[in-house]
Amino acid sequence: MSVVANLSRRPAPVETGPFVIGLDPGTDSPHINYATPRPGAAITQADVADLVTAFHDAGRKPRLEYVTGCAPGLEALLIEAGFAVEERHDYLVCSTGSFDPAPVPDGFRLGAPVTDTQRMAMISVQNEAFGGAPTATVADAARVARQQAAGGVAIMAVDGNGGCAGGGQAVPPNGGVSEVAGIAVRPQCRRRGLAGAITAAVTARLFAAGADIAWLEASGTESWRVYERVGYRPAGKRLYIALD
Incomplete structure (x- = not known):
């Protein structure tokens, strides 16, 4: 639901x-x-x-x-x-009991984007990480701002030069449950523990706001390992399907 x-x-x-x-x-x-x-x-x-x-x-x-x-x-x-199947993904669930915080790797800091410029920078990194163009629009930033205003979470990672290195989001909780999505890290910043830190930061903010359960999707074994280290556990399958 x-x-x-x-x-x-x-x-x-x-x-x-x-x-x-x-x-x-x-x-x-x-x-x-x-x-x-x-x-x-x-x-x-x-x-x-x-x-x-x-x-x-x-x-x-x-x-x-x-x-x-x-x-x-x-x-x-x-x-x-x-309709034709696009993808099948596993989804994982994290509770307050299974959650295991992850440290922020040296050279990065995490925080919520508070301006449209910051939101667009985060979205650009997410788009690039998921195979899209590394761009974002004002409408994209407005969408994130609406989500934040409604109780959702957005976290961006900033490197030592002030550039956006990654980000992640979560929708406003409903009935104590929220979806975490868009966990992304620039290619040159990967394999340092940043994805886990972003996932943990988003999840921690959800739990601090009163959510009981957070869930997300894993598209491959590498992301699966990242999420499991933070406390997410397999719970089922999700289907992506469309009509061309």
Whole structure:
């Protein structure tokens, strides 16, 4: 339900049948504008068709991200409707009991971005780390600022020259649960423990604000090891699937 709540906080959310689409008029990125099913809801092929129509009406690419265990039969319905799997990721969960803080490596300092310039610098590093262009817009900065104002977390790492070396974020907690995302480090700053320090800093701020559970996704064995050292433990699978 934390993902449902997160998408419902987007500037222009749409509810269609058992789905919630988190729409943001400030960007057409499918990684921002996507849907998720309500856990445990009964879903039909007609619901999927209505979902596609809602995306098309909004001028966005039909795309979903969801925990497979919350809607076991949905993938087959989506495939039948022409969707194609993009990725399958493991997700991990950290509680206050399993959390293990990580030190900040020498030569770096961590803090929350408080200006749009700082937010754009952080987002640029995140975009680059995940294979995109190392740029960011004012709309991107505004999105992070809204998240922070609503109780979310953003942490950026700064190197000795004052440049942004990495960053990470978390959405505002819902029911004591929050998603951590966008943990990124510039290539030249990796393998020094910075990713773990950023993850730990984001998680610590969530717990200090009253969250009980933080969760995130691991896309590979290297990131998995980083997150496990901070106290995250495997909990299930998430599916990324879209209609071209």
